[in-house]
Amino acid sequence: MMSEAMIEVKNFSKRYGAFTAVDDISFTVYRGEIFGLLGPNGAGKTSTLESLEGLRPPDGGVLRVAGIDPAAEPGKLRNAIGVQLQSGGLPASITADEAMKLFCAYHGVAPRFDLLDRLGLKEKRNVEFQGLSTGQQRRLALALAVAHEPPVVFLDEPTAGLDVASRVELHSLMRELKEKGTTIILATHDMAEAEAMSDRVAILLQGRLVTVDTPLAITATGAGLTKISVNTRAAFLLNNHHTFPAVNQQLVKEEYAIYFSTNIGQTVAALISTIEAEGDELLDLRVERPSLEDRFLELTNGGTQ
Amino acid sequence: MTAFTSHFAFEFRTGIRNKNLLLMNYLFPLGLYVMMSLIMPGINPLFQATIIPSMITFGILASTLLGLPDPLVQAREAGIFRSYKINGVPALNILLIPALSTILHILVVATIITITAPIFFDAPLPVNLPVFALIVVGTAVALSGLGILIGVISPNARLTVLYSQVIFLPSMIIGGVMLPYSMLPPVAAKVALLLPSTYAMNAFNSLAMGGTADFYAWGGLLTLFVGGLTAFILAWYLFRWDSQNTGSRRHPVLALLAFVPYATWLLIV
Incomplete structure (x- = not known):
């Protein structure tokens, strides 16, 4: 049931000096929806995500995440969202176990070591972040993003660098989160993944919204070839x-x-x-x-x- | 475990686990302590009387100015602060916890030096241990504040080294560690008053080791705490979550205000 709006973007704009990165876009994402955010490099995806995550204030329009204004209420936002950043985001010397303890402590929940085991990090729990492969780092980032069971999760290129088995496990976890009512924003360049996983996708181009619809509807409205x-x-x-x-x-x-x-x-x-x-x-x-x-x-x- | 203690425990372990921090927190200070204690008394017999305060002050300089700032710069550049912000880690913790964990490492090194120097190098013990401990903490607070401030204002690793050395090298040469303040030429003595190590060594020598003060030592000790607090507040004020926010209205030059508590002594001494 996708009725409750969890993310509302109304006439959102973001500028950096004279450059307009996002120009007056609007869309709504509902509870339990996997929403793909697609676009070539420089389309405005990152600016949109960062504003929704409370990292940058918008220059125009209204943003709401789980009913929270990200720029005005960062304290309330932190337990409402989980973010798997595209790269890094953790100190080089922190172990997977320590990261789980640290992040869960800041969210005020018990550490979810079971997530590390499930995402194939059981043998790597005491390995430092810098000693993990790219795929393992991404899986750890995902485990940390969902450990406090936020209603909204942002995944930025979640399967980049993952092997087939890890991708399957990650997609399984995404479906499980969706079934629990978690809203997932999926920013990816992997079109097959976006098509397979997303209920709806938004395509951004040069800071403008080209289309928002289901993958099926978008492909059906093409040239028909x-x-x-x-x-x-x-x-x-x-x-x-x-x-x-x-x-x-x-x-x-x-x-x-x-x-x-x-x-x-x-x-x-x-x-x-x-x-x-x-x-x-x-x-x-x-x-x-x-x-x-x-x-x-x-x-x-x-x-x- | 609370978020603060969990974070502190991780930072403290990082101070040993990270090779650069291990070098600056332990290997460099303790290595130089052994070397200097073996060599210097033969060259300058007066040095033996100040082995403990000199080498502790050197250890604090290394940990705080050479060890503390760089991880902060690297963390900001690697997007770790952004990740922390998303997950609700306060800016205050990002700055305070590395400083506190470094001070704890400093206390370990200070304890090692204080216990071993009399045994192996015939160095005199402090005559007033509680005050001695207070000066160690005051010096660590003052220089940790500066170390954190450098990490906050430095835009990259290259400039971090430069900023750190601007304080570290003069502190070693004219800050009372190698030469007593009383032996400095007038101009150098004025410059030395801008350095926390000058106040630390003056306090150590007079209040803890039973020597004479070059200037009012208790006031100097208070200045160390005030200076550390000032630097820390400035670091908090100038803190940026990521290196892409270049349009900050808070100019890094404001960091120079951290030297105001020390500069006021130029009017007194």
Whole structure:
């Protein structure tokens, strides 16, 4: 049930001198929602997150996190949020156990050593932060962010540098938190992760909000192109330029000829008949709907604007 | 365990675990203490009478000026203060706890020197141990305040070393550790009055070791506490949570106000 607004951003702006990092954006995130915050570098994600976390005052608009004004009530905010910072954030010589004790003490809760065990840090509890791998450091940061069970959690690139097993465990933990009603803001460059985990995503570009919707709705409102990848034994399609119906764009990637079609049936039928007519043999044919990444690149013009 | 004690326990362990802090808190002061105690009495027989206060003052200078500031600068640059802010660690704790844990390390070193110097180097013990302890604490408070202040105002590691050495080196040369205040030329004696170590050595020599004072020692001891408190309040006022907040309205030059308690003695002595 996602009815109670946990994060409210209304006409929020953030400026650094003459540079406007965030320009009049508004969105609402509800209880128990995983909300993806996407955008190329410099889009305004960090400024938005830092203002919501109480690290920077807004230059315009209204921010509320669990009903708290982050800039005006930092004392109340600290137990309402958990933040997994993108990098560092801990003294080099602190051990995982010490960090858990220290942060939980400041939040006034008992240390959650079980979280360290669950996130694969059982053998590393007495290892100093500087001795942990990047993935282990990120897992420790996540454990510290959720140890005091805040209603709102900010995760900044949570799976960067993690191996597959750790990613699976982290995603499992995120789903568990969601089921408990925790609101999660997920800032990531991993589009597959955002698409798989987020209930809704917001895409920022040059400080402005391009879209806020479910991943499915965002991909459905794109140019409507379907990706068709074909691999044949004699590689006829790679060596001969053919025009197929309803194809807007085509390219070659490794042993696959890739077509972007507005009509799957027409294109696939024409492809198969051409392959048979030329005496080639179909080895693989894949039809994929546009991913969030495709749509993101489309919206942000390649992610560079 | 409260948040403060948990934080203090971690900082105290860091003072031993961190190689640089271990060097500045223990290895450098104790190593120099042994070396100086072996060499100096042969060159300057008067040194033997001041082995304990001189070497303790040197230890305090090393711990506070060479050890304390750099971790603060590094922590700010690494975003540790931002993480602390998010998790509710007060700025006061960020500044106070490293200072207190350093003072505790200083007390350990001071105890080692005070116990071993009479045994191994025939150094005289303080005649007034409670006052001696009070001077150790006063000196540690004064220089910890300056160390914290340097860590707060220094924008990077290179300048941290520079700021620290601006106080450390004169303190070693004209601050009473190597040469008595009474032997300094007039200009150097004026400059020495800006240095906490001058007040520390004057108080040690007259109030704790049974010697004579170069100037009013109790007033000097009080100045150490006032100076430390002033430096600490300034550090709190000038504190920044992260190195990106460059537009602070509070200019670091205000840190020079930390020397006002010492500078007032220029009018007296």
